[in-house]
Structures are given as structure tokens and as C-alpha cells.
Amino acid sequence: MTEILTPRLLLRRFTGDDLAPMAEINADPEVMRWIGDGSVQDLEQTAESIERWEEEWDDEGFGLFAVELLGSGELIGFSGLSVPEFLPELRHEVEISWRIGRPFWGQGYASEAAHAVLEFALQDRGLDRVVAIAHISNTASQNVMRKLGMVPERDTTDPRFGLPLRVHAIDLSEYQG
Numbered sequence: 001m002t003e004i005l006t007p008r009l010l011l012r013r014f015t016g017d018d019l020a021p022m023a024e025i026n027a028d029p030e031v032m033r034w035i036g037d038g039s040v041q042d043l044e045q046t047a048e049s050i051e052r053w054e055e056e057w058d059d060e061g062f063g064l065f066a067v068e069l070l071g072s073g074e075l076i077g078f079s080g081l082s083v084p085e086f087l088p089e090l091r092h093e094v095e096i097s098w099r100i101g102r103p104f105w106g107q108g109y110a111s112e113a114a115h116a117v118l119e120f121a122l123q124d125r126g127l128d129r130v131v132a133i134a135h136i137s138n139t140a141s142q143n144v145m146r147k148l149g150m151v152p153e154r155d156t157t158d159p160r161f162g163l164p165l166r167v168h169a170i171d172l173s174e175y176q177g
Contacts, residue, residue, distance in 0.1 A: 002057075002124075004065065004116045009109065011065035011079065011116055013057065014050050018066050021075040022046050025101040034138040035099070037161045056082055062094070062125055067113050076104045079113035081121055084133060086160060090167065093131045094121065098144070105140075111147045118148055122172040129171055136164040149175060 004011040014022075025031055026041035026049070041049065057063035064080035077100035084095040096117055098110045121127040132150055134141040142152075150168035158165050 002065075004120055005070070006112050006116050008070055009076075009113055009116070010068050010070055011113060012068070014054060014064075014066045014078075018075050019043065019047055019050065021101075022050065022066075022078070025075075025077055025099065028102055030102055031099065034135040034141065036158075037163070053078070053080075053082070062121070064097070065113070065117070067098075067100070067109070076101050076109060077113075079110065079117050081117060081125070081127075081130070084131070086158065087133065087156065087165070088159065089156065090131060090133070093129070094127055096121070096130050096132050096148075098141075110141075110144050114144055114148055118170070118172070118175055122175055127172055129169060132168045133165050134168070136166050142166065142168070 002013065023043040023046040026046045029040055032038055032040050053064040060083060062081040064078045064082060066075055067077050067079050068075050077098065079098035081094050081096055084090045084093060096114060098114055100110050118130065121130050132145045136155065145168040148170060150170040153167045153169045156165050156167060
């Protein structure tokens with residue numbers, strides 16, 4: 001089983017116990033504001049998402065990690081790698097992403113988890129490039145991308161919803177950790 005420890009977090013595969021807390025995160029309109037068309041997800045939709053995320057581990061050799069606080073074991077969200085299937089022009093890329101519950105915002109957890117995922121991409125999976133995609137107005141996620149050393153590469157449009165997106169990228173041979 002793939003696990004990553006950081007000073008404050010455990011990144012691990014999802015389990016059945018993660019469904020309810022992840023569904024609570026996905027039901028928060030502020031958390032989901034910049035994801036897709038901004039719709040929240042219920043318990044059933046979250047279960048389907050987790051199932052897809054876990055299948056990607058089998059198909060691609062990477063996926064999304066459940067992120068839990070080391071001290072309490074509480075699930076606070078996810079961070080990991082995926083193929084951005086929703087954006088045809090980037091289907092050949094690997095995307096880093098994260099989603100953290102609102103009570104945990106502003107504490108550096110997204111950056112801490114994402115740094116660990118970038119190291120995993122480089123050292124464990126041998127990737128040489130990773131992208132990140134965010135709604136153009138999602139400054140919080142773009143700040144995390146900058147902290148990771150990612151640079152804006154281009155703007156595009158989400159073909160599903162017609163929303164403006166910004167693609168950031170990093171060549172992992174230049175990643176400084």
C-alpha cells in the first residue's frame with residue numbers, strides 16, 4: 001500500500017471509512033465553488049468519485065491520496081495525481097490536484113500535501129512533468145501552484161461548462177522540493 005508521511009499529514013489510499021467525511025467536504029458549496037460547474041456532490045456521487053480515483057491507481061499506477069491529519073486521523077481531503085480526461089488537449093499529461101475541507105483552509109495543508117505528491121511523482125513514479133489546472137479566478141489554488149514552483153503555461157476553456165481555466169506546469173527535473 002502506498003503511503004506518504006509529511007510532518008503533519010498521512011497521504012494514503014482511500015478506505016470505506018473515508019466516504020462520509022469526503023462526502024461532507026464535497027457537499028460544501030465553498031469547497032466545490034471552483035470545481036467543474038461548482039455543483040456539490042452527495043454521498044452517492046462521492047462514492048462514485050472515490051471508486052474512479054481508486055481505479056486510476058490500478059490503471060495508471062498513480063491516483064488521488066486521502067489526506068488525513070497525523071494527530072487525529074481525521075480525513076481533511078485529498079491530493080494526488082490523475083490524467084485530466086475532462087480536458088482533451090491535456091489527456092497526455094499528468095495533473096496534480098487537491099481538495100481540502102474548509103475547516104482546514106489557510107493552514108498550509110494543501111501545499112504540504114502537494115509538495116509530497118510532487119516528490120512522489122518525481123522519485124517514485126519517474127514523471128518528468130506535471131500540470132495543474134484551476135479556474136482562472138481560483139487564486140488560492142494558483143497560490144499553491146506557485147509555491148510548488150509551477151508556472152502559468154496557458155489559458156484554456158473547460159469544454160464541459162465553458163469556464164476559463166489556467167494551466168500551470170513544472171518540469172520535475174527542475175523541481176527543488
